Amino acid sequence: MDGILTPRESARFIAENSQDVFIDGAGVRSVAELLLAKASGPDLRVAGWKTLHELNPKSADEAAVNWVFVTDTLNFSFWSEHDEHKCLVGYKGKTYSGYWSLCAAVNRALDEGIPITSASYYATVTLEQVQHIFRSDTDVLMPLIEDRHRILNETGKILLEKFGGSFLNCVQKSEQSAQKLMHLVVESFPSYRDITEFEGKRISFYKRAQILVADTWSVLEGKGDGCFKDISSITMFADYRLPQVLLHLGALRYSDELLKKLLKGEMLSYGDKQEVEIRGCSVWCVELIRDCLLELIEKKGEKMSEEINAILLDYYLWDYAHDHRAKMNGIPFHRIRCIYY
Numbered sequence: 167m168d169g170i171l172t173p174r175e176s177a178r179f180i181a182e183n184s185q186d187v188f189i190d191g192a193g194v195r196s197v198a199e200l201l202l203a204k205a206s207g208p209d210l211r212v213a214g215w216k217t218l219h220e221l222n223p224k225s226a227d228e229a230a231v232n233w234v235f236v237t238d239t240l241n242f243s244f245w246s247e248h249d250e251h252k253c254l255v256g257y258k259g260k261t262y263s264g265y266w267s268l269c270a271a272v273n274r275a276l277d278e279g280i281p282i283t284s285a286s287y288y289a290t291v292t293l294e295q296v297q298h299i300f301r302s303d304t305d306v307l308m309p310l311i312e313d314r315h316r317i318l319n320e321t322g323k324i325l326l327e328k329f330g331g332s333f334l335n336c337v338q339k340s341e342q343s344a345q346k347l348m349h350l351v352v353e354s355f356p357s358y359r360d361i362t363e364f365e366g367k368r369i370s371f372y373k374r375a376q377i378l379v380a381d382t383w384s385v386l387e388g389k390g391d392g393c394f395k396d397i398s399s400i401t402m403f404a405d406y407r408l409p410q411v412l413l414h415l416g417a418l419r420y421s422d423e424l425l426k427k428l429l430k431g432e433m434l435s436y437g438d439k440q441e442v443e444i445r446g447c448s449v450w451c452v453e454l455i456r457d458c459l460l461e462l463i464e465k466k467g468e469k470m471s472e473e474i475n476a477i478l479l480d481y482y483l484w485d486y487a488h489d490h491r492a493k494m495n496g497i498p499f500h501r502i503r504c505i506y507y
């Protein structure tokens with residue numbers, strides 16, 4: 167897209183001009199050391215996407231790719247006003263919240279015979295049907311349910327018109343380039359256009375487009391159509407969880423004014439200067455953590471069977487945030503309602 171900085175260029179520019187969010191060098195190093203201990207384990211492997219997460223598809227076929235597409239099309243804004251009172255989805259004896267409540271609802275619908283991953287279905291699905299599919303076990307609904315309905319209709323129609331109703335056709339058009347696929351998704355599907363302005367420049371995060379490429383790579387196990395030669399050019403995904411965990415681990419720091427605002431639970435808006443600084447510095451922070459980790463691996467003389475990239479670090483840190491939810495209680499995440507993350 168012309169005149170727009172790439173996510174990596176955007177992150178660097180924001181980090182160099184940020185006034186309320188700072189990257190802490192010592193914190194970056196300590197996170198890299200934490201990850202070094204995991205480097206040769208199962209966590210920092212593309213296979214972890216399936217082995218560590220029971221709701222993710224185990225197959226690597228067209229149906230699995232279309233599962234990834236519909237979940238990442240709806241992969242935004244799950245936080246609730248009060249954490250003890252939120253949307254919950256029970257599935258196969260377990261209760262899921264947040265992003266996982268979305269996946270549980272998709273799998274529940276498929277088990278009920280509702281073809282929620284088929285574009286021919288969700289292109290014309292009604293609001294009532296969407297409210298039923300994503301119903302909560304509590305009186306707290308999944309946030310932005312009307313937006314989710316609108317986006318399903320819009321995205322389904324485009325997938326039918328441009329790609330024969332299957333995201334696998336879109337993947338194949340990208341000729342094993344992650345960047346080509348990311349740009350094809352952003353150009354084709356409006357809800358993926360995570361673009362804003364900062365200090366007079368047009369910047370991009372493309373959070374859902376990047377995580378869609380990453381999850382496509384993961385579900386195809388990095389093979390065949392999913393063997394993206396440039397997969398390591400994808401950055402971390404600028405959501406609202408990663409900044410929180412980077413703050414908790416000391417790799418990010420906020421100004422007193424911003425911290426006070428977040429601790430009060432004040433909402434930010436998409437494109438606010440401080441919101442952009444949080445997202446941009448988080449992306450750049452993970453780039454620096456990756457560089458530091460690769461240096462430590464080199465020094466240690468470890469042989470890696472798979473290249474470590476920002477995607478695998480992101481997945482690990484996002485899961486870390488989930489596993490340490492209680493410990494992170496006092497650490498705020500920035501509250502925003504939007505369809506981009």
Ligand SMILES: Nc1nc2c(c(CN[C@H]3C=C[C@H](O)[C@@H]3O)cn2[C@@H]2O[C@H](COP(=O)(O)O)[C@@H](O)[C@H]2O)c(=O)[nH]1
Pocket residue numbers: 214215219222241242243244245263264265266377402403404405406407408480481484485507
């Ligand atoms: N940076 C980053 N953001 C991610 C993910 C994922 C799900 N990926 C998992 C699936 C397979 C992989 O193995 C990953 O484990 C969701 N999100 C974002 O988080 C927020 C939801 O958070 P909570 O309210 O706590 O559920 C929301 O903005 C959502 O868009 C990720 O991986 N990285």
